[in-house]
Amino acid sequence: MALRTIVQDGDPILKKKCRPVTNFDDRLAELLDDMIETLADAQGYGLAGPQVGVMRRVFVSLDERDLPEDGEVPEGYEPKYLEFVNPEIIMQEGEVLQYEGCLSFPGHNAAIRRPQKVTVRAFDRHGKPFTLTGEDMLARCICHETNHLDGVTIMDLAEFFYEDQEHDDEEESATEE
Numbered sequence: 001m002a003l004r005t006i007v008q009d010g011d012p013i014l015k016k017k018c019r020p021v022t023n024f025d026d027r028l029a030e031l032l033d034d035m036i037e038t039l040a041d042a043q044g045y046g047l048a049g050p051q052v053g054v055m056r057r058v059f060v061s062l063d064e065r066d067l068p069e070d071g072e073v074p075e076g077y078e079p080k081y082l083e084f085v086n087p088e089i090i091m092q093e094g095e096v097l098q099y100e101g102c103l104s105f106p107g108h109n110a111a112i113r114r115p116q117k118v119t120v121r122a123f124d125r126h127g128k129p130f131t132l133t134g135e136d137m138l139a140r141c142i143c144h145e146t147n148h149l150d151g152v153t154i155m156d157l158a159e160f161f162y163e164d165q166e167h168d169d170e171e172e173s174a175t176e177e
Helices: 026-042 136-149 165-176
Strands: 046-048 058-063 080-093 096-100 108-114 117-123 129-135 160-163
Touching: 026 046, 026 058, 026 080, 046 136, 058 136, 080 129, 080 136, 096 136, 108 136, 117 136, 129 136
Parallel strands: none
Antiparallel strands: 046 058, 058 080, 080 117, 096 108, 108 160, 117 129
16 A cells, blocks of 8 residues: 555646546555555545546545444544445435535635435445445535546535635745744
8 A cells, every 4th residue: 555645726637527447456456545545644534536646436435434423433443434436426315514625625624515415326446336325424525525526626616615724824834934
């Protein structure tokens, strides 16, 4: 496994539509492993192919469905990840306006309307089809990452933004040195 560079704001790859995965082989497995490692290192919630420079319909997501309702992370908890290859959202339910960030747009937080619940049909790394229903944060992540596969970012969908003051302060101090 290897860390991959996360593509940042301004890179034209973020505006392009991805091609479907056709080969479920070792290269795909390596890509998924690298994406999970990169996502974990960045402490993000989801990561799509174009965010690591790969124009294929694939994304990974943190899987917190087994955490307690109160969101408390038990001591010794090992994060789990979901892999989606050629995902297609087949059902949407409800609507929630919430802020979300993006690893490709650090410091930007966008208020975006997303479904409260979605069902997605996709394939795993071996080409086996599956259907998964996600609610709340997982539903938001599935929509966010699927948007990336279609060249749509939070900058395109935001009703309004707020800038992360902490991120701005870090940039300021970095440029002062």
